Amino acid sequence: LGEARIHLGRQRINFDNQRFIGGNGFWQNEQTFDALLGKFKLASNSNVTYSYIANANRIFGERADKWNTRPEHNYDQNWQAGAFLGDHKQRTHLARIEWNEWDYSRFVGYGYRINNRDMSSLSNNTFGLSYTLNYKLDSIKYRVQLEAAQQDRFELAANNLPYYLLDLGIGINTWEFSSRYEILGATGGAAFITPLGSLHNFEGWADEIGNTPNTGVRDFSLGILWRASPLRVQGSYHFFKNDTAGENIGREFDLDFMYKPARKHSISLRLAHFEPQGDARSVRKVYLDYAFNL
Numbered sequence: 153l154g155e156a157r158i159h160l161g162r163q164r165i166n167f168d169n170q171r172f173i174g175g176n177g178f179w180q181n182e183q184t185f186d187a188l189l190g191k192f193k194l195a196s197n198s199n200v201t202y203s204y205i206a207n208a209n210r211i212f213g214e215r216a217d218k219w220n221t222r223p224e225h226n227y228d229q230n231w232q233a234g235a236f237l238g239d240h241k242q243r244t245h246l247a248r249i250e251w252n253e254w255d256y257s258r259f260v261g262y263g264y265r266i267n268n269r270d271m272s273s274l275s276n277n278t279f280g281l282s283y284t285l286n287y288k289l290d291s292i293k294y295r296v297q298l299e300a301a302q303q304d305r306f307e308l309a310a311n312n313l314p315y316y317l318l319d320l321g322i323g324i325n326t327w328e329f330s331s332r333y334e335i336l337g338a339t340g341g342a343a344f345i346t347p348l349g350s351l352h353n354f355e356g357w358a359d360e361i362g363n364t365p366n367t368g369v370r371d372f373s374l375g376i377l378w379r380a381s382p383l384r385v386q387g388s389y390h391f392f393k394n395d396t397a398g399e400n401i402g403r404e405f406d407l408d409f410m411y412k413p414a415r416k417h418s419i420s421l422r423l424a425h426f427e428p429q430g431d432a433r434s435v436r437k438v439y440l441d442y443a444f445n446l
Contacts, residue, residue: 155193162186165203167248168260168282170350172301178352178441179211185242197252205244208348212238234271235363241269244348258284266348274347278303280315293323295330303344310342330375338368338395356390356404357424358435368395384410402428418443 165185167173175182186207192200210216216238248262260282268274280301287294301315314337321330334354336344343364351362355371375388386408392401404426412418422439 157191159187159189162209163189165189165205165246167201167246167262169353171354172262172264172278172280172346172349173246174348174350176211176350176352178350181209181211181213183211183348183350184209194249194251195253199250201246201248201250203244203246205242205246208240208242210238210240212236214238237270240271240274243267243269256285256287258286260284264348268347272307273305274345275307276303276305276345276347278315282317291325293321293328295319295321295323301344305342305345308340308342310340313337313339313342313344315344326378326380328375328377330377332371332373332375334369334371335395336364336369336371338364338366341366343368343395356392356426357406357408357422357439358404358426358437359424360404360426360428360435361390361392361401365394365401367397369393369401370395370398382411382413384408384412386410400429402426416445418445 162184164175164182165173165187166175170176175184185203185205186209187203187205189201189203194200216236244267245265246262247264248260251259262278262280262282264276264278266274266276266278278301280299282297282299285294285296297317297319299315299317303313303315304311305313314335316335316337317333319330319332321328336346338344343366345364352359355361355369361369361371370393371390373388373390375386377386378384388406390404390406392403393399394401404424406425407423409421410418411420420439420441420443422441424435424437426435428434
């Protein structure tokens with residue numbers, strides 16, 4: 153082992169694209185962790201990371217705990233109160249190894265033992281592998297990501313829940329086109345979950361699919377991105393199906409406009425339209441955000 157860095161205390165922990173472990177940084181309160189984190193360098197550009205998490209400071213904020221634990225909200229009987237707590241006590245271990253010694257290719261292996269003391273239904277063991285290829289030829293950029301994982305959920309006695317991802321992208325000058333197919337598998341009334349990840353960024357900005365239903369989710373999406381400073385425009389279209397029967401859940405269209413006139417300032421307008429299968433009403437959401445970056 154080469155260079156080592158140790159962090160102890162409240163901190164951000166963002167692994168890879170934050171799909172499994174991340175800060176949910178879109179929201180006003182970013183998720184942080186009270187944790188020990190060690191990062192150890194391997195070879196020239198690779199590393200091993202280990203973290204022990206004692207508490208997750210969630211996006212709902214500290215005041216959410218006081219609201220949810222009032223007697224009139226029936227906390228003991230209502231699992232949703234636990235879902236919306238501002239803190240989740242943890243005895244969680246995270247291990248990750250990244251091998252990044254070759255041109256264009258990167259390999260990541262990980263094992264996460266998530267032990268949630270406030271909401272035990274979220275506890276799980278997850279092991280996975282990821283491969284990413286980034287290649288540039290003149291003005292064209294290519295991106296391929298392949299990932300597979302397996303999960304056991306303790307409280308539900310559900311084992312070998314699968315996760316698969318195929319993510320393809322091609323960039324031409326100021327444009328980028330992408331296609332993504334993600335499966336969060338299910339069996340026996342339990343589905344693959346990512347309780348410490350950044351859900352909003354992956355399964356539609358309307359947040360209708362963010363918490364994986366018990367039937368699992370298959371999400372096929374197409375995306376387009378255009379950027380020319382100080383503007384950035386991104387759109388995506390999602391087709392959702394459940395995993396157990398392959399039945400349609402709904403479709404969603406997302407559109408994001410960002411204006412960043414200087415490094416310290418950015419303004420974003422985000423639109424989301426979710427159309428469920430059947431007679432249920434559609435869901436429309438609008439987010440207007442200003443950020444000042446120190």
